[in-house]
Amino acid sequence: MERNVKTAYIWISVYIILLSVLKILFALLFTYISFVIVLMALVSAVIISVIVWRHPLSDKLLYLQSFLNMIGGSALGVLVAFWLSDQVRLVSFLIPMAVIDLVSFTRFGKWTFNRKLMENNTVVKRLSVCLPVPGFSGLYPMTGIGDVFCFSLIVGATVKIWGIEAVWIAVVAILAGQVLNVIVMLTIKGRSWYRGIPATTLPVLFFVAATLTLL
DSSP, X not given: OHHHHHHHHHHHHHHHHHHHHHHHHHHHHHHTSOHHHHHHHHHHHHHHHHHHHTSOOOHHHHHHHXXXXXXXXXXXXXXXXXXXXXHHHHHHHHXXXXXXXXXXXXXXXXXXXXXXXXXXXXXXXXXXXXXXXXXXXXXXXXXXXXXXXXXXXXXXXXXXXXXXXXXXHHHHHHHHHHHHHHHHHHHHTTSTTOOOOOTTHHHHHHXXXXXXXXX
16 A cells, blocks of 8 residues: 555656646747737636536546646736736735745645635646546646646746746746655655645745846
């Protein structure tokens, strides 16, 4: 049983990194296509998601919902990047997101919207990208739509503010933060109080520190 759990978390760790790369690629794609097309992608994802939510949960619907969450979260992040195409506004928006995400995973964060969502497993799955994990039954929520939005915003805003030549800073910050998140997860996963990891906090802090230092 212990070996199955270890194998499962190895899969989860790999998925986290691969999905982070995929989020970055989606964000770059949406950054370089028409604003109208990105807006249409967001609206379409929302409309189809509303229809999907009216049906009972199943693995097939979760796969569809996961794809819609990737599209919708990425599109929204890039669209918001147009509004936050200024370093001060971007940092002022990201820091509270990182803090709230961190607090929501502690015993002090019961009041946060994120924490209330986490307490409903069905809603969590519908608002996440879910994948099969050996050793776990059903599809496992790997990353939330909020994380997709945040990483897409970081990439999109970086390109808007500093140009494509600075996108490596966003990429390194996201991946370095996620690698450290995986290390933390593997370290504390056996604790009785473990609820998951605040995926956006470290990437955001790394990104903000890098932009304030290098740009």
